[in-house]
């Protein structure tokens with residue numbers, strides 16, 4: 001039976017970049033006879049508009065039943081005042097939590113042909129290839145107690161709780177160590193153990209796991225503030241970084257921006273393989289819904305296309321197809337085609353559709 | 367009576383760079399007849415070695431009695447395994463809390479003569495001048511419950527709590543708005559209101575205060591992950607940033623590193639002016655104790671010297687003297703003198719002492 005793929009384009013530029021992935025799927029069906037069992041549904045502002053909630057139980061169930069989820073992006077200024085319980089962001093937070101997608105893999109890789117689009121000097125970032133493994137179902141994102149309470153004198157107090165257990169830390173560290181073994185074999189674990197006990201436990205658990213099972217991998221520890229600095233000072237010192245939900249949110253966005261090409265970066269969020277061998281997995285671009293340019297044909301579809309390639313690689317074990325798509329993207333860039341976000345002097349500007357066309361043409365040629 | 371100044375050199379390079387400030391004080395006494403009532407004491411690893419604790423009650427009392435505290439830096443690998451309750455870092459955390467030093471002012475400024483030492487392209491950071499106002503006595507640094515507990519099954523759980531009250535947010539936002547009025551009149555408030563209720567309250571309180579009292583200042587809001595990206599993408603978009611303790615820790619270190627000259631950046635941490643008109647205040651370089659280069663004469667004393675200038679400006683209202691020291695530092699850099707951390711081709715390398723000598727010579731000349 002064909003693999004079940006759930007597509008959730010979401011808000012803003014989500015639908016138009018997802019459209020380009022559809023074209024690649026069509027090509028795969030025609031040229032290579034590869035077919036998926038694809039369904040599509042609403043999340044974020046798009047779901048709020050129809051169902052009054054950012055994600056329905058039906059979509060969560062469909063995601064659970066799918067072999068993989070390809071996600072666009074959520075967030076829509078129209079819903080800015082919808083209230084904390086109806087933020088579009090709940091869609092992605094719920095999917096992570098309900099599917100147990102605890103390990104967010106965020107590569108920050110510099111394409112040779114885009115080395116000049118970074119704000120960092122080329123000799124600092126050329127060849128950069130970092131993999132950030134961010135914990136995504138724990139920490140301060142989900143800990144309780146949480147909320148805003150009104151005090152007797154009428155003033156208010158906002159509370160959130162950071163919680164990490166041994167098991168939560170171990171399973172995400174394991175993902176980082178396993179990935180490192182297939183890369184440069186180095187893991188840097190990041191926390192604030194000099195201030196937070198949850199960070200101290202994080203460091204201890206990672207250290208213990210390393211000693212027990214991953215002695216062959218080089219492990220270092222770094223404080224989160226120092227890590228933010230080191231990413232700017234000398235980002236190539238890193239191979240795999242493993243960190244908690246909140247630090248991972250900031251540090252992975254920071255790392256992405258070093259590449260100068262946010263519109264190029266895919267991500268995967270993985271769960272634990274079930275007894276039936278299935279791996280819960282969601283793939284999404286790192287960039288957001290970019291409502292300011294939505295519907296104008298300006299969006300860069302490459303991060304979404306590369307997220308699909310990552311899906312083929314991690315979820316469907318279709319290494320050759322993934323490699324083909326990645327090569328097509330790389331060639332198109334080498335040929336000088338650029339969407340507005342990565343445009344520079346002497347290159348050829350194309351729109352969203354034009355970029356999709358170029359990738360498909362390159363796939364035909366390869 | 368002369369102003370009471372408490373000097374706490376701390377660990378690592380702290381003592382050797384503080385020595386250079388002492389030379390400037392000596393010059394001020396001789397050349398300008400300015401005298402301070404100076405006392406010096408131990409903090410961090412230095413205090414642990416003598417007193418078995420990172421800061422004594424006596425030092426806290428002395429800090430409270432002083433008109434200002436000039437701090438070096440704490441942190442010493444010798445005490446890495448001293449345990450969470452005896453970390454050298456407790457010295458600075460306790461001073462902040464016991465003296466109510468709630469507003470940490472961290473300027474990130476690019477010196478024209480050092481524009482090339484950044485890893486960012488010169489045209490991205492030339493003229494950069496950001497002021498980060500970080501809350502320093504609240505948030506996850508101090509909230510309870512906190513700690514590591516052992517669960518029935520023998521596994522463990524680490525907990526920290528982020529708490530912010532209306533009053534805590536308002537007073538630090540007020541500092542930011544006041545500073546903005548003397549600068550480019552723009553404040554960007556940073557939180558994660560899309561995930562954390564404490565961030566939502568933060569945003570609401572800043573918005574309310576702005577509407578009530580600071581309508582003349584331009585206010586914007588940004589999510590912390592986006593802020594980390596924007597700092598790399600286009601840092602000059604910021605004037606004053608106001609944020610909580612943890613985000614401020616990462617973002618201010620990130621901003622510092624954009625300048626390429628961590629060894630140049632001072633900071634001030636201020637409390638609330640008391641009924642007697644006294645302002646609790648501590649000044650320290652942004653850089654750490656750098657144990658790897660301690661005692662080798664390699665440390666850059668300029669951040670410590672500029673922290674002293676900031677002290678003269680904010681605590682002693684000695685604007686002329688502060689400006690003189692700042693001009694001396696700037697001239698010395700223009701003349702091409704560089705400590706190893708900021709050395710580049712064609713410049714003259716000097717050691718810690720040599721840099722101090724050059725600043726004093728420049729003060730004589732001015």
Ligand SMILES: CC(C)[C@H](C(=O)O)[C@@H](O)C(=O)O
Pocket residue numbers: 089092093249560561591
């Ligand atoms: C949309 C938002 C809730 C989310 C997060 O903060 O985790 C996003 O910033 C991300 O990094 O995936």
Ligand SMILES: CC(C)[C@H](C(=O)O)[C@@H](O)C(=O)O
Pocket residue numbers: 194195225455458459615
């Ligand atoms: C020393 C440490 C506790 C401190 C902090 O995290 O606040 C430092 O990093 C700082 O930014 O002043």
